[in-house]
Amino acid sequence: MKKSIIVASILSAFSIGSLTGISFSKAELERSTQEHNVMSTNWFQTSAENKALQIQIYNQATKELAETMKKRKENEKLVNKPSKPAAVVLDIDETILDNSPDTAWSIKNNTSYPQGWDKWIRMAKAELIPGAKDFLLAAKKMNVDIFYITNRSEKTRNDTIRNMKLHHLPNVDSNHLFFKTDTGQKGPRQDEIAKTHDIVMLVGDNTNDLSDIFYRADLKTRKENVDKIAKELGVKYIQLPNPMYGDWEDAIYQYKMRKTDDEKAMDRYNSLQPMN
Ligand SMILES: [Mg+2]
Numbered sequence: 439m440k441k442s443i444i445v446a447s448i449l450s451a452f453s454i455g456s457l458t459g460i461s462f463s464k465a466e467l468e469r470s471t472q473e474h475n476v477m478s479t480n481w482f483q484t485s486a487e488n489k490a491l492q493i494q495i496y497n498q499a500t501k502e503l504a505e506t507m508k509k510r511k512e513n514e515k516l517v518n519k520p521s522k523p524a525a526v527v528l529d530i531d532e533t534i535l536d537n538s539p540d541t542a543w544s545i546k547n548n549t550s551y552p553q554g555w556d557k558w559i560r561m562a563k564a565e566l567i568p569g570a571k572d573f574l575l576a577a578k579k580m581n582v583d584i585f586y587i588t589n590r591s592e593k594t595r596n597d598t599i600r601n602m603k604l605h606h607l608p609n610v611d612s613n614h615l616f617f618k619t620d621t622g623q624k625g626p627r628q629d630e631i632a633k634t635h636d637i638v639m640l641v642g643d644n645t646n647d648l649s650d651i652f653y654r655a656d657l658k659t660r661k662e663n664v665d666k667i668a669k670e671l672g673v674k675y676i677q678l679p680n681p682m683y684g685d686w687e688d689a690i691y692q693y694k695m696r697k698t699d700d701e702k703a704m705d706r707y708n709s710l711q712p713m714n
Contacts, residue, residue: 471699472545474706478681479545482538489568491679496569499641499676500576506638506673507580525635526577527628529642530588532680534574535564535601541682550699551683559594562601567678573641574608583635584609587616587627587647625650643680657689657709 482488514520531537540558544550602610616627645652651663667675690709691697
């Protein structure tokens, strides 16, 4: 992506007033700084493969949770002592709620997060990730306490609750919802829950939702750390797909999110691993 082309294109776009998001020509697509996200958003929004994968993951998680609860009961009998209540901890965005319309809006308006995000949250109309609600209701039936840890900001609390209640999800209350603190690291909030509960399962689209060992880790370390939890993946740690954004992308930019669009594009190209 050449800077001169982008600058000329943006100037031209403004001159014809076409950055409205209403129409979207081929020329606009070529100059969109978000063009790289078209395929991932297409896949997320339109593919049967994504829907199948999401349902498959939640189906499997339900089975594993039932198995874990069965083992816990057997163990309680064996030691003749009740254990702490079991808890499942889930992320919200792209784990429970589908915010891909916000990403699609960003592409069409040639802008990026956080532009548009607040407006989207206030609309409180995100649909559910397929499989999520069935899993939550099954967990509730198994007497597992459900907690949500999100990196949405505290100021989104009311709108987030409104959106989740729209779908009649369980445990949507202040005791079970943890918003972003002064850090996006989720470990400290998981520790809070672990004071009173046994966290038997963590679900998220970002590895950072599963364990702090991934927090701000570089690309190589992130993959190496998957090996550290490999035996518990699909059992305790449930990973959902998100090709649109995530720490996997931030790591490509060395977490320097203030890089320019050109610098980020260069980082993406440089992280490709072609045959040689
Ligand atoms: Mg998420």
